[in-house]
Amino acid sequence: MTAPKKDNLVSYQEVQRHSTQDDCWMIIHGKVYDLTRFLPEHPGGKRVLLNQAGMDGTEAFQEIHSEDVIARTLPADAFVGILDQKTFTGKAHKQQATPEELLKKAEKMMPLSQVINLYDFEFMAKKTMKPEAWNYYSSGSDDEMTLRENCNAFQRVWLVPRVMVDVSQIDFRTTILGYPCEAPFYMTATALGRLGHPEGEVALTRAAGQHGIIHMLPTLSSCSLDEMTAARMPEQTQIFQLYVNRDRATTARIIKQAEARGCKALFITVDAPTLGNREKDMRTKFTDEPPTEMKGEDVQRNRGAARAIGSFIDPGLSWKDIPWFRSTTCLPLVLKGIQCAADAVLAAQHGIEGIVLSNHGGRQLETARSGLEILPDVMRALDAHYKTHPSPSKPRMEVYIDGGVRRATDIVKALALGARAVGIGRPFLYAMGGYGQKGVEKAMQVLKDELHSVMQLMGAPTLKDITADMVDVSSLGLHTGAPIRNYLAEEVYEPLKPPDLSKL
Numbered sequence: 001m002t003a004p005k006k007d008n009l010v011s012y013q014e015v016q017r018h019s020t021q022d023d024c025w026m027i028i029h030g031k032v033y034d035l036t037r038f039l040p041e042h043p044g045g046k047r048v049l050l051n052q053a054g055m056d057g058t059e060a061f062q063e064i065h066s067e068d069v070i071a072r073t074l075p076a077d078a079f080v081g082i083l084d085q086k087t088f089t090g091k092a093h094k095q096q097a098t099p100e101e102l103l104k105k106a107e108k109m110m111p112l113s114q115v116i117n118l119y120d121f122e123f124m125a126k127k128t129m130k131p132e133a134w135n136y137y138s139s140g141s142d143d144e145m146t147l148r149e150n151c152n153a154f155q156r157v158w159l160v161p162r163v164m165v166d167v168s169q170i171d172f173r174t175t176i177l178g179y180p181c182e183a184p185f186y187m188t189a190t191a192l193g194r195l196g197h198p199e200g201e202v203a204l205t206r207a208a209g210q211h212g213i214i215h216m217l218p219t220l221s222s223c224s225l226d227e228m229t230a231a232r233m234p235e236q237t238q239i240f241q242l243y244v245n246r247d248r249a250t251t252a253r254i255i256k257q258a259e260a261r262g263c264k265a266l267f268i269t270v271d272a273p274t275l276g277n278r279e280k281d282m283r284t285k286f287t288d289e290p291p292t293e294m295k296g297e298d299v300q301r302n303r304g305a306a307r308a309i310g311s312f313i314d315p316g317l318s319w320k321d322i323p324w325f326r327s328t329t330c331l332p333l334v335l336k337g338i339q340c341a342a343d344a345v346l347a348a349q350h351g352i353e354g355i356v357l358s359n360h361g362g363r364q365l366e367t368a369r370s371g372l373e374i375l376p377d378v379m380r381a382l383d384a385h386y387k388t389h390p391s392p393s394k395p396r397m398e399v400y401i402d403g404g405v406r407r408a409t410d411i412v413k414a415l416a417l418g419a420r421a422v423g424i425g426r427p428f429l430y431a432m433g434g435y436g437q438k439g440v441e442k443a444m445q446v447l448k449d450e451l452h453s454v455m456q457l458m459g460a461p462t463l464k465d466i467t468a469d470m471v472d473v474s475s476l477g478l479h480t481g482a483p484i485r486n487y488l489a490e491e492v493y494e495p496l497k498p499p500d501l502s503k504l
Contacts, residue, residue, distance in 0.1 A: 271337025
């Protein structure tokens with residue numbers, strides 16, 4: 001069927017006639033698009049689009065994407081025309097709640113002023129986020145043992161404070177790759193911010209700017225790179241997290257865009273040749289009945305949001321690609337997802353500027369050790385490497401960890417064991433989900449207030465005063481025996497559940 005001229009209005013009845021995988025139109029923000037050729041290329045799979053074929057797909061679209069993604073991904077001839085609103089008889093899409101409305105809703109349950117720790121934000125997020133968002137953000141791989149172990153590992157390290165130290169002045173400012181940061185933590189990259197809040201990553205950027213905290217921008221963001229970089233303050237530092245695309249030309253283009261828009265470093269995710277088996281996410285995503293045209297197809301109900309959006313990632317990424325990255329960008333390179341001392345040494349041998357010890361927040365390989373647990377091994381191996389291979393002309397590679405950080409005591413333990421800083425992700429998403437930008441700002445202030453107190457109690461007025469003899473790690477590698485119970489963590493954790501037979 002021939003598409004109408006682009007300066008014409010398109011009736012809703014005309015749109016409804018294009019509702020199959022061979023002829024698929026959709027309404028997005030009042031405009032009609034022909035998505036037929038784009039169906040096989042959609043990262044989330046064609047079924048996601050076919051569920052909205054011949055209808056208004058604005059609500060599903062805006063939950064994940066920024067509006068400019070259409071201009072960036074669709075050819076110009078995909079635009080069919082403007083919807084004639086007088087003919088529209090379908091279900092009107094629900095407008096997203098404004099940040100003020102979400103904040104008002106949350107404060108009816110718990111005023112932001114009464115939130116006193118990061119677990120409170122997680123508790124509130126469970127009440128305010130829709131199930132799809134909560135299950136995507138909170139899920140781990142398989143039985144979620146690694147997810148929980150990331151927090152439990154910190155409980156096996158005990159602090160050894162010093163007394164009779166002048167702690168009247170506390171200074172926890174630091175630098176990351178030479179860039180100033182007001183505290184030894186950064187906001188690590190997390191995907192799909194608008195699943196939890198309509199402002200998405202823009203709210204995270206603004207909150208980080210208010211507190212002088214470095215923000216790692218995600219490849220799989222809901223907001224566009226332009227939106228995130230435009231939201232930063234004049235002196236604010238942003239870094240970019242990269243999933244490497246199978247198409248290296250696409251990867252090069254993304255790197256150049258991040259560099260051109262002022263990102264100061266490239267954090268390359270190296271622990272995701274495929275995405276983990278995140279069953280909590282799989283239970284809740286893509287469970288609707290398939291469209292009529294997909295009857296008889298092998299419909300994959302268990303893909304989940306994570307696998308859907310991650311289908312483009314290159315499983316062939318290897319050490320031999322480091323020279324290619326060097327030829328593509330002048331930005332410092334950091335490898336995110338190092339999980340053993342041997343790979344840490346290899347990174348140093350390849351001249352990498354930094355590494356993140358991480359198991360991807362427990363979302364990848366089940367029973368992988370926490371970043372905190374491998375940190376002592378990594379520091380010993382790097383000490384030995386640099387002793388035998390000194391490099392006076394190049395600074396020593398910086399080491400960061402992420403996963404499971406919920407308290408300032410966790411930060412101090414990581415610093416004592418050699419980390420330069422820690423990455424924090426989920427807690428800021430939870431704070432944003434319940435309270436928007438103001439919630440993220442409060443979460444950062446909570447951590448800063450805790451850190452000030454902990455450093456006073458530790459007898460450490462500056463970060464340089466936090467040393468290895470201030471921690472007891474004798475139990476860090478022990479995975480047997482009943483752990484000391486963390487009742488707040490237990491209260492906010494939602495365990496995996498068997499299938500709901502009523503929905504099958």
